[in-house]
Amino acid sequence: MKKTLLLAAIVAMVAGCTKTQTVGVAPMAGDPISFGGYSGNVITKAGVTDDMNLPALKEHGFGVFATYTGTDDFDAFGGADNLFMNNEKVAYSETATAWTYSPIRYWPNPTGGKSADDQHVSFFAYAPHCTPAAGETTGITGFDTQAVVGTDPTTGDPITVKHNLVRYAFDPAGPNVDLMWGYKTKTVIPGTPATTSYTVNKDLTRTDGTVHFVFRHMLSKLGGSQEGITDPTASGYKANGLIIKASPTADPTNAYITGTPGEFGSDTGTKITVSKIVVESAPEEDPVGTPVVDANDNNVVYATAPQTGKLDLYSGIFTLDAAAQPVKFKQVVSADASDIAAGASELADYLKEVPGVTDFSQIKTGVIKQPRNVYADESNPIILLPGTAPVVDVTITYTVRTYDAKLPARSATVANSTYTEVPQTVFGRVLFPTIEENKKYNLCIILGLNDVKFSATVEDWTPGNWTDTNGNGVIDDGELTGTEKELWLPANL
16 A cells, blocks of 8 residues: 655734723823733733733733923934833733833923924834843844834934834743734735735824734744644544544645545545654755754754744834844654653644554544644644745654455454554655744644556467467467467367
């Protein structure tokens, strides 16, 4: 039986603004500046990267940088940044049911006796709030400013505006944290659904009241989320994250069309159970082309340094420090208790290979035609930095069993123990496109199983090597070659 592993990557946006909450404080006498915020994406459970859902956002708070520009707009202001707030922590108070910070800042009053509020303050936010220690090498490692050259819209003169930057490093060895950017609103341009315009809290005045932020994830992840109904046979099921399915052919064209289990998973057909799946970054060749002699790595090198980049709190753009950065990660999903104890994620129960089970009807349904989630529960996701283009290696160990009552029983005391059993370990590689921010990348493992087919031809019984030279269908004298004797039949037969 020929078996092939086919892999395909599906790109899907992370779940939208469901289960969100908006909290704000109305302006009070004296016009203190108050904040509100919520997480634009809800993650069902926190993983190793401490995914920021709304409860986590309330727990950790968010950081705010603010610039007072007087009567100038932010884009036309050439002064120093951080004149009003510098990494101010805004925390949530369960008692007050409000976002709080200290010391309280107040909106500037109008100048020159004007009735209009013309004093501008611009606010920029990130989450979770962090005060990095010196020499921090993972997560939010520090803050910086960037001089951006522009044009004064009123005079046309060149002007330099300073943007706040959040520096970030992702190390697969961890510990790591999520990174979120706070914006004000977003607008999808009609006719171009893929184009979204973001606005930030700039040039606000005392008439604006609560300064509200929507936080979205700047990083992306591969798999990891176990959202919705996890039983593929239940109504409303949605495959998500790391997915596996069986295909009777090697053509993955219809890989994601759901259907009935068919011949896979039934007690009288074929069952495919999984022992282990390893998803990891592929090795990187030496970038200068010099062979690296290493008996373990077979003349290839792996990324060892953290991936680093910076988030511009004005534009919401994450930029890698280097144009191309090697990616290194490894995730193991296993049915083996010892692997799980060592930190591996657990396979979903319906996929598991269970040692010692010989009753075919008691073997798990395993991989079927419908895509099924691989994880038993949400696993620690593989975090990917925007701008990287990882190459992902997948190794899967599984067993294919086909029930056949005509085979000898494997056990004299166990029913339904007549089946074939073929263990397999196969490997595949996927080249991902350049990773975009705030995306979740799903990986679908397609086990392409080609069934065993037969064909037959029938040879006539002939007395040796015979060439019917004259085409009369009779062995004439001289048409039989080799060492065989020619047999002559009476003319009347």
